[in-house]
Amino acid sequence: MACDHYGPLISAYVDDELDEEARADVEGHMGTCAACAAEMQALLRLRKEMGQMVLREPPQVVWDEYPACVATRAWRNIGWVCVVGGTAAAVVIGVVAFACDPEVPALAKGIVGLMGVGLLSLLLSVAKQRCREAKTDPYTRILR
Numbered sequence: 001m002a003c004d005h006y007g008p009l010i011s012a013y014v015d016d017e018l019d020e021e022a023r024a025d026v027e028g029h030m031g032t033c034a035a036c037a038a039e040m041q042a043l044l045r046l047r048k049e050m051g052q053m054v055l056r057e058p059p060q061v062v063w064d065e066y067p068a069c070v071a072t073r074a075w076r077n078i079g080w081v082c083v084v085g086g087t088a089a090a091v092v093i094g095v096v097a098f099a100c101d102p103e104v105p106a107l108a109k110g111i112v113g114l115m116g117v118g119l120l121s122l123l124l125s126v127a128k129q130r131c132r133e134a135k136t137d138p139y140t141r142i143l144r
């Protein structure tokens, strides 16, 4: 019971977030409870080790290549926009020309229309799934 009370206070004690009264209360419990004292020692050891960690600087080659990577990514995105936009325009023009051609039998128009509806349905299904997964993907912030 008492240890449940002191669990969160031990972490706050180690982080120096307690007022004098709470600090004295925690110190009093540490003198009577070996389990909580051991937990505090473990947290103090962890804090000390974390404080000694050094942030590594990336090698200079990473900084040298960074602008090229950004430019490559921008050109790639522009390329994708052009490909997708051009393809969409070609498909719309082709569909309109096909649907308006009086020499194409109605049955052929119906079959091709059915294929188009199926393809559009599949594309929308994949896009919807990708959007849903993008919201919960833990790896979206990883730079490639």
Ligand SMILES: [Zn+2]
Pocket: 002, 003, 006, 029, 033, 034, 035, 036, 037
């Ligand atoms: Zn305890």
